Amino acid sequence: MSATTSLHQSAAILVIGNEVLSGRTREANAYLAAQKLFERGCKLSEIVVVPDIKNEIIDGLNRLRHRYDAVITSGGIGPTHDDITMDAIAESFDVSLLEHQETIAKLHVHYGDDINVGRRRMARLPETAKPIICEKSFMPGAHIDNVYVLAGVPEIFASQLETFLNHFGGKPYIRHEIEVNVPESLFAEALENIQAQFPDVEIGSYPRLCGKKACGKICLSAKDAILLEKATNKVSQMLSNICGS
Amino acid sequence: MSATTSLHQSAAILVIGNEVLSGRTREANAYLAAQKLFERGCKLSEIVVVPDIKNEIIDGLNRLRHRYDAVITSGGIGPTHDDITMDAIAESFDVSLLEHQETIAKLHVHYGDDINVGRRRMARLPETAKPIICEKSFMPGAHIDNVYVLAGVPEIFASQLETFLNHFGGKPYIRHEIEVNVPESLFAEALENIQAQFPDVEIGSYPRLCGKKACGKICLSAKDAILLEKATNKVSQMLSNICGS
Numbered sequence: 001m002s003a004t005t006s007l008h009q010s011a012a013i014l015v016i017g018n019e020v021l022s023g024r025t026r027e028a029n030a031y032l033a034a035q036k037l038f039e040r041g042c043k044l045s046e047i048v049v050v051p052d053i054k055n056e057i058i059d060g061l062n063r064l065r066h067r068y069d070a071v072i073t074s075g076g077i078g079p080t081h082d083d084i085t086m087d088a089i090a091e092s093f094d095v096s097l098l099e100h101q102e103t104i105a106k107l108h109v110h111y112g113d114d115i116n117v118g119r120r121r122m123a124r125l126p127e128t129a130k131p132i133i134c135e136k137s138f139m140p141g142a143h144i145d146n147v148y149v150l151a152g153v154p155e156i157f158a159s160q161l162e163t164f165l166n167h168f169g170g171k172p173y174i175r176h177e178i179e180v181n182v183p184e185s186l187f188a189e190a191l192e193n194i195q196a197q198f199p200d201v202e203i204g205s206y207p208r209l210c211g212k213k214a215c216g217k218i219c220l221s222a223k224d225a226i227l228l229e230k231a232t233n234k235v236s237q238m239l240s241n242i243c244g245s
Numbered sequence: 246m247s248a249t250t251s252l253h254q255s256a257a258i259l260v261i262g263n264e265v266l267s268g269r270t271r272e273a274n275a276y277l278a279a280q281k282l283f284e285r286g287c288k289l290s291e292i293v294v295v296p297d298i299k300n301e302i303i304d305g306l307n308r309l310r311h312r313y314d315a316v317i318t319s320g321g322i323g324p325t326h327d328d329i330t331m332d333a334i335a336e337s338f339d340v341s342l343l344e345h346q347e348t349i350a351k352l353h354v355h356y357g358d359d360i361n362v363g364r365r366r367m368a369r370l371p372e373t374a375k376p377i378i379c380e381k382s383f384m385p386g387a388h389i390d391n392v393y394v395l396a397g398v399p400e401i402f403a404s405q406l407e408t409f410l411n412h413f414g415g416k417p418y419i420r421h422e423i424e425v426n427v428p429e430s431l432f433a434e435a436l437e438n439i440q441a442q443f444p445d446v447e448i449g450s451y452p453r454l455c456g457k458k459a460c461g462k463i464c465l466s467a468k469d470a471i472l473l474e475k476a477t478n479k480v481s482q483m484l485s486n487i488c489g490s
Contacts, residue, residue, distance in 0.1 A: 015292075018449050019451055019464065020292070021279060021289045021290065021291075022279060022283045022289070022418070022447075023279030023280030023282070023283045023289075024420065026271075026276045030294075031271045031272070034265065034266060034268030035268030036268070037268070038267045044266045045266065046293065046294065046295055047260075047266065047292075047293070047294035048291065048292070049292035049293075050291055051291075052449070078429055078433075078452060079429050079430040080433045080436055080449075081436060081448075082448070082449050082450065116431065117434055118428075118430025118431070118433035118434065119430045121430075121433070122430070136454065153454060155454045173267070175269065184323055184325055184363060185362075185364045185366075186361065187325075188323075188325045188361075188362065188363035189362055191326060192325070195327075202263060203326075204264055204297070206264055208398060209398060209400045209401070219264065
């Protein structure tokens with residue numbers, strides 16, 4: 001992406017994985033990408049997990065890619081029958097899947113003449129896509145229009161993600177967290193007032209259960225460090241007023 | 246739910262949470278619910294994470310509740326300004342929010358006359374909803390039509406979930422896992438053939454990176470134990486043929 005192209009300011013993540021929906025696997029890739037996008041200052045607006053069913057992938061992708069600046073997908077690009085993400089992407093964009101010749105050449109170097117059907121399958125890319133090449137795997141992800149198609153294996157997903165994160169955001173978000181030891185209901189109104197004063201700071205309250213005691217955190221995030229500092233000070237002051245009262 | 250009412254056979258989970266989208270929090274409630282629904286034999290078909298924005302919650306909810314037998318929501322029912330799930334649910338069903346009198350009565354017992362605005366806010370339920378009462382919190386979740394509205398605090402979510410899991414599924418799924426030490430591409434075709442022979446068994450292949458060696462698991466799940474046993478034996482046989490060849 002050239003410096004003159006605008007960076008993606010909003011994004012969604014589409015996870016393709018029966019293993020997540022069946023509770024077998026705790027999702028890790030969307031969690032990683034969420035952190036990376038936050039650090040880049042790109043607003044992650046939605047995460048969706050769909051099963052390994054082509055029409056479900058296509059429906060999810062079409063909804064998300066028209067709604068947000070960019071979509072990152074995770075999973076379903078291996079060689080087995082349940083790996084149908086590339087097929088779904090190609091169908092969504094109405095293009096063919098073609099073998100990526102540089103990948104085929106690499107496979108020949110590594111395996112000689114014997115490239116099996118599974119490996120050839122993994123070398124396919126949508127016709128108009130660019131490969132996403134990382135250090136962790138021969139097999140490419142795909143970048144097509146505003147969609148980035150990544151592997152589900154966490155180490156490969158992470159490595160592929162790093163190659164194009166500079167397409168996203170621009171100015172990082174910063175987060176402050178304040179530990180709280182009073183019930184939320186005691187500061188809810190005051191916190192709402194502060195939120196109203198700082199519409200460009202996102203303020204959230206996250207209680208936990210700590211036995212009989214109330215506890216939790218108030219989190220503030222923004223791109224503007226000075227504004228964030230001001231809002232954080234307001235919240236701290238408000239909390240100490242409550243605790244002192 | 247009476248014994249004659251049909252149980253929910255498909256479900257979606259809607260997570261309301263800026264903290265998940267910003268990468269602050271690794272999602273835990275959908276992961277727990279996915280496991281519980283699998284054990285109950287209910288097909289979890291989609292997980293969606295949306296921000297604390299009312300229209301986003303309503304859009305997500307309306308799409309999911311018309312598409313699946315049931316929807317479980319997580320988060321956004323506390324007393325602070327970012328807790329707007331009950332408002333969104335009420336708007337989605339076009340009903341009012343009313344204070345739940347039994348909850349108000351409990352609050353009076355606990356706090357005397359001094360029930361603050363935040364606690365009153367948490368006692369609100371959509372007019373036609375039934376409260377979901379659990380051991381971990383005074384404050385109710387809500388069951389309205391085919392939607393179950395739960396807290397985001399994991400211990401409360403888990404406790405509320407247990408109170409209505411018997412509305413879901415009926416016949417449990419069973420899962421078998423087989424450890425694999427050969428590259429997926431070597432068994433992809435054979436595994437596809439086995440999947441074709443057992444359409445009622447869900448077969449997935451989940452590779453990992455283990456240094457230079459290929460490794461991973463093949464997972465099979467089904468409701469029919471005999472069918473699952475047969476398919477598992479086929480896969481084991483197929484793998485030992487490959488390893489012996």
